[in-house]
Amino acid sequence: MSEPAPAAVIAIDGPSGSGKGTLCQKLAKQLAWHLLDSGALYRLTGLAAHRRGIALDNELAVAELAANLDVRFVPGEEGQPTRVLLDGDDVSAVLRTEETGSLASQVAVLAEVRAALLGRQRDFAQAPGLVADGRDMGTVVFPNAPLKIFLTASAEARAERRFKQLKDKGESVTLAALLEDIQARDKRDSERELAPLKPADDAIQLDSTALGIDEVFEQVLALAKKRLSL
Numbered sequence: 001m002s003e004p005a006p007a008a009v010i011a012i013d014g015p016s017g018s019g020k021g022t023l024c025q026k027l028a029k030q031l032a033w034h035l036l037d038s039g040a041l042y043r044l045t046g047l048a049a050h051r052r053g054i055a056l057d058n059e060l061a062v063a064e065l066a067a068n069l070d071v072r073f074v075p076g077e078e079g080q081p082t083r084v085l086l087d088g089d090d091v092s093a094v095l096r097t098e099e100t101g102s103l104a105s106q107v108a109v110l111a112e113v114r115a116a117l118l119g120r121q122r123d124f125a126q127a128p129g130l131v132a133d134g135r136d137m138g139t140v141v142f143p144n145a146p147l148k149i150f151l152t153a154s155a156e157a158r159a160e161r162r163f164k165q166l167k168d169k170g171e172s173v174t175l176a177a178l179l180e181d182i183q184a185r186d187k188r189d190s191e192r193e194l195a196p197l198k199p200a201d202d203a204i205q206l207d208s209t210a211l212g213i214d215e216v217f218e219q220v221l222a223l224a225k226k227r228l229s230l
Helices: 020-031 038-051 059-067 098-107 111-122 137-141 155-168 175-191 213-228
Strands: 008-013 034-037 071-074 083-086 129-134 147-152 204-207
Touching: 008 020, 008 137, 008 213, 020 034, 020 129, 020 147, 020 213, 034 038, 034 071, 038 059, 038 071, 038 083, 038 098, 038 111, 038 129, 059 111, 111 137, 129 137, 137 147, 147 213, 155 175, 204 213
Parallel strands: 008 129, 008 147, 034 129, 147 204
Antiparallel strands: 071 083
8 A cells, every 4th residue: 555645735634515625625626635525435446346237246357447546636726616637537527427327335345445545535635735624644554644624513504505506506405305315424424443434633623614615725725835835
C-alpha cells in the first residue's frame, strides 16, 4: 500500500449535506490544487465493475479494479459542479443516480476494496497540494495532513438543503423522508466498524448550520493560509 505523498493536504470530513463538497471545490479552484471526492470513488468502483461485467461480490476482482481506476475530478466553473471522468468519459450525471448509489453500497462493504481505495486515494496527494473531501480523510487516509476540518450541520439543516436542491431539479420529495434518510445515514457512518465517521483528534470543527457556504469558505481559506503559509 502506498504511503501519503509529500504534498500539502487539506482534509475535510463531515456528514452528508454539511457542504463539504461545495467547500472543497471552491478551495481547490482558489488554490489551483488537486481535488479528491473520496465518496465518489466507491460509486466509480461500482459503476466500473458493472460496466465491465464484474460481479460485485467478486472481492479480489473488484479490489483490483478499484486500485487501477482511471479517474479525474475536474472543478467546475463558478456555480457549476465538479466533473468526474472515468476512463476519459464524463460520468458526472450517472454517478449520482440511485442505481449507482446501490452499486457503491455493495462494494463499500468489501475490506479488500476499501484497502485498495485507501492507496488510490493517497495517490491523489500530488504537488502543489490536495483538497480531500470525505468521511475518513483526516482519521485514516491522510492522518498527517497539516490542516484537518470537520464540517458539520444539524440534520434538520442538511435535510432542508437537500430538499431545496431536489425541488429545484423538479424531483418529488418530502422533507420528513429526507431527514429520516440523513439521520439513518449518520448512524450507519458513525457506527460502522471500518473507518467510522468522526473528527480527527486534531481537526478543527466547524458547524455550518447558520453559515452560508461563502462564510465557511472564507474561514477555511484563512485557516489554510495561516496553517500552510500560503
